[in-house]
Amino acid sequence: MAFTKTVALLLLAASDLVVKGEVRKFPDTLSFGVATAAYQIEGAWNVSDKGESIWDHFTHTTDTIKDRSNGDLACDSYNQHKRDIEMVKELGVDYYRFSISWTRILPDGFSNRLSQDGIVYYDTLINDLIAANITPFVTIYHWDLPQRLQDLGGWTNPMMADFFTDFAKVAFEAFGDRVKSWLTFNEPWVVCLEGYGSVTKAPALGMTGIAEYMCAHNLLKAHAKAYHLYDDVYRPIQKGRVGLSLNTNWHEPATQSPTDLEAAERAMQFYLGWFGHPVFSREGDYPQVMKDRIAQNSLAQGYPRSRLPEFTSEEISYIKGTHDFFGLNHYTTTLVRMPKKVLEGPSFYDIDLGTEIFRDPAWPGSASFWLKVVPWGFRNLLNWIKKNYNNPEIIVFENGFSDIDNKNDTDRISYYNKYLNALLDAIEDGCNVSAYTAWSLMDNFEWLEGYTERFGLYYVDFNDPKRPRTAKASALYYKSILETRTIERK
Ligand SMILES: *[C@@H]1O[C@H](CO)[C@@H](O)[C@H](O)[C@H]1NC(C)=O
Numbered sequence: 001m002a003f004t005k006t007v008a009l010l011l012l013a014a015s016d017l018v019v020k021g022e023v024r025k026f027p028d029t030l031s032f033g034v035a036t037a038a039y040q041i042e043g044a045w046n047v048s049d050k051g052e053s054i055w056d057h058f059t060h061t062t063d064t065i066k067d068r069s070n071g072d073l074a075c076d077s078y079n080q081h082k083r084d085i086e087m088v089k090e091l092g093v094d095y096y097r098f099s100i101s102w103t104r105i106l107p108d109g110f111s112n113r114l115s116q117d118g119i120v121y122y123d124t125l126i127n128d129l130i131a132a133n134i135t136p137f138v139t140i141y142h143w144d145l146p147q148r149l150q151d152l153g154g155w156t157n158p159m160m161a162d163f164f165t166d167f168a169k170v171a172f173e174a175f176g177d178r179v180k181s182w183l184t185f186n187e188p189w190v191v192c193l194e195g196y197g198s199v200t201k202a203p204a205l206g207m208t209g210i211a212e213y214m215c216a217h218n219l220l221k222a223h224a225k226a227y228h229l230y231d232d233v234y235r236p237i238q239k240g241r242v243g244l245s246l247n248t249n250w251h252e253p254a255t256q257s258p259t260d261l262e263a264a265e266r267a268m269q270f271y272l273g274w275f276g277h278p279v280f281s282r283e284g285d286y287p288q289v290m291k292d293r294i295a296q297n298s299l300a301q302g303y304p305r306s307r308l309p310e311f312t313s314e315e316i317s318y319i320k321g322t323h324d325f326f327g328l329n330h331y332t333t334t335l336v337r338m339p340k341k342v343l344e345g346p347s348f349y350d351i352d353l354g355t356e357i358f359r360d361p362a363w364p365g366s367a368s369f370w371l372k373v374v375p376w377g378f379r380n381l382l383n384w385i386k387k388n389y390n391n392p393e394i395i396v397f398e399n400g401f402s403d404i405d406n407k408n409d410t411d412r413i414s415y416y417n418k419y420l421n422a423l424l425d426a427i428e429d430g431c432n433v434s435a436y437t438a439w440s441l442m443d444n445f446e447w448l449e450g451y452t453e454r455f456g457l458y459y460v461d462f463n464d465p466k467r468p469r470t471a472k473a474s475a476l477y478y479k480s481i482l483e484t485r486t487i488e489r490k
């Protein structure tokens with residue numbers, strides 16, 4: 001005991017012994033990228049035969065977007081993909097992560113009718129990227145469901161596993177000869193929790209405690225079905241890889257008391273474990289703590305069965321192991337404690353998860369209320385994934401910082417410096433991180449925040465219909481890191 005404690009103290013001391021100004025080298029095996037998503041950048045929402053997505057519908061029929069804006073024009077990337085590739089090239093990244101708009105290639109949502117113009121758009125983008133020596137990394141679903149499928153219940157409809165797999169099949173068929181890296185889903189937690197449980201993403205159903213669990217259930221089956229399709233039919237000939245990207249904050253216990261430690265671990269399971277455990281754990285299925293708590297709460301509330309749907313044992317095996325890497329989106333950290341009295345609020349957060357989540361006011365902020373700069377949380381999270389999911393290969397698909405309007409974005413430079421140093425710390429801890437993706441290539445439509453919060457390495461002038469892009473100071477900083485594959489410890 002005493003010995004272990006001494007060793008632990010020595011280790012702590014060693015990691016505290018950071019030499020400021022030290023230049024640290026990234027492993028040669030680590031590649032770097034930059035990311036965007038279709039609805040946030042493309043515009044051209046109604047060109048040719050493109051169908052209506054839930055984000056087209058939501059922005060046109062509600063007034064919930066902060067600046068009353070929408071993605072009708074966005075960054076105009078539909079017409080300016082050559083300029084986008086020029087920027088990607090200028091940064092010197094290895095790959096570009098973008099998403100395919102479902103209704104641009106399947107206007108009705110179903111795969112009986114393809115849009116030739118839609119296919120040509122992505123064909124050209126992919127060909128031009130490859131010609132520029134940039135690897136395309138494609139997200140199949142980044143939140144823009146066809147409105148017609150939403151009218152059928154969206155992700156609460158069990159048929160969605162088939163409809164999504166039909167869409168994925170079209171993508172594998174059309175682009176898989178050149179695209180070798182695929183994500184089925186971006187941030188299922190946000191899709192289900194914010195779109196179905198609460199009202200902060202389309203379709204804003206707000207049926208907490210019910211709809212998010214139904215959504216997750218069908219989405220996990222959809223992911224697994226598309227993965228198996230690729231594995232059975234396309235992998236032998238196309239030789240690519242498929243995964244999904246899960247988002248989570250690091251949940252730090254507010255104190256080291258046993259109850260706060262339990263609360264923080266529970267939060268990790270309700271955020272990352274909800275989707276991570278079925279796919280990445282040895283046992284599969286939802287985390288035990290979710291199954292137990294939601295079943296208990298449901299019965300106490302008078303429901304005849306748990307509000308968390310159950311997988312059959314066949315489904316558990318079918319979903320388990322459907323990954324070629326662990327995809328992670330991470331921005332920030334929160335503090336978690338056990339509540340002193342029973343909480344009364346949204347079912348997911350207060351009843352089922354049942355913890356208090358807050359932020360240390362001393363942590364530096366950003367333009368987004370939720371995004372505080374806590375780089376050590378990134379290191380802890382990567383270690384948690386290593387420990388809980390058997391040291392998987394991890395690809396970071398999003399990490400970045402928001403500000404209001406600033407081309408000399410020194411706060412973003414500082415964020416990237418700190419988070420990339422934390423990433424290196426985690427790699428030195430033995431975490432197997434193979435790639436890192438900055439969010440985002442350029443300022444874009446930030447969902448409910450419209451154009452009021454900017455995450456770009458490139459500045460976009462949204463007052464100019466031509467949407468000119470300019471490199472911010474952070475673009476030059478990221479470029480210099482990629483050129484030297486080193487980073488200074490600040
Ligand atoms: C497409 O939408 C824009 C608004 O974003 C509108 O001005 C334009 O008329 C629409 N075009 C067609 C062909 O419907």
Ligand SMILES: *[C@@H]1O[C@H](CO)[C@@H](O)[C@H](O)[C@H]1NC(C)=O
Binds near residue numbers: 393432
């Ligand atoms: C990291 O993951 C890759 C891909 O699965 C694997 O080839 C490599 O051996 C792993 N490295 C370590 C140190 O575990």
Ligand SMILES: *[C@@H]1O[C@H](CO)[C@@H](O)[C@H](O)[C@H]1NC(C)=O
Binds near residue numbers: 408
């Ligand atoms: C950018 O901001 C930093 C810190 O505020 C300042 O030192 C620097 O001179 C600025 N650079 C330019 C080009 O304005």
